[in-house]
Amino acid sequence: MALEGDREELRVMAASLRRHVEFHGRAGIRLLPRGRGIERKPEETPGEGLLGGLEGNLFSDCAPASQAKSLEELRAAIGDCRRCKLWPGRTHVVFGVGNAKAKLMFIGEGPGRDEDLQGEPFVGRAGQLLTDIITKGMGLKREDVYIANVVKCRPPENRNPEPDEVESCEPFLKKQIELVQPQIIVALGKFAVQSLLKSKVAITRLRGIWHDYHGIKLMPTFHPAYLLRNPGDKKLVWEDIKKVLKELKTPSA
């Protein structure tokens, strides 16, 4: 019986490790730093089980995010981050996905339930709509662009991230942008737009107009989740996306 129990435990560990490696593979991470072994005490776990424990320890001894020279190093530096109060409720730190040298970067608000479970941004219904915008609307592949969020951990009940959470996570996003060096950022939804532009102006007034984000052209538009509730506004997003496409085709972009 003990042997059977050991086999089952090994099988669960192997499955968790495979999911973990696949998740980082989708995020473009090919190498993982050497960990120090499983050290986290059971009472310290956020409740997500073995995978969370593995993730925390695989990344626990990395250089600070500010010194990261690549997305892999940045993800490693974020590690099992507990810098803000969102960490206990998450399943995964949802880092980002796509082309590490993309010309176009989409930035949303934060992970939802599906994203938290899968560890990848924009994979739920709203994510499918974003994928349609990228593929059917723009004629690109999802792998051609880079997709990230303002905060990397799911806010409880999908509430808006709070100012202290945004502030804690902001250095990671800034570093991500610095490493990807996109020529255009599309900010998705009121929250991402206002956070990036440090503005309180309504998205209805900000969208459709080019803004500057530290020298990068930024186009605000509605969040795909908003479009699911308000499909009539899809035409406005299409107008914004057409401006992005035009800019991408100009020689300087």
Ligand code: SF4
């Ligand atoms: S949201 Fe950002 S700062 Fe907060 S715990 Fe997650 S990764 Fe860390």
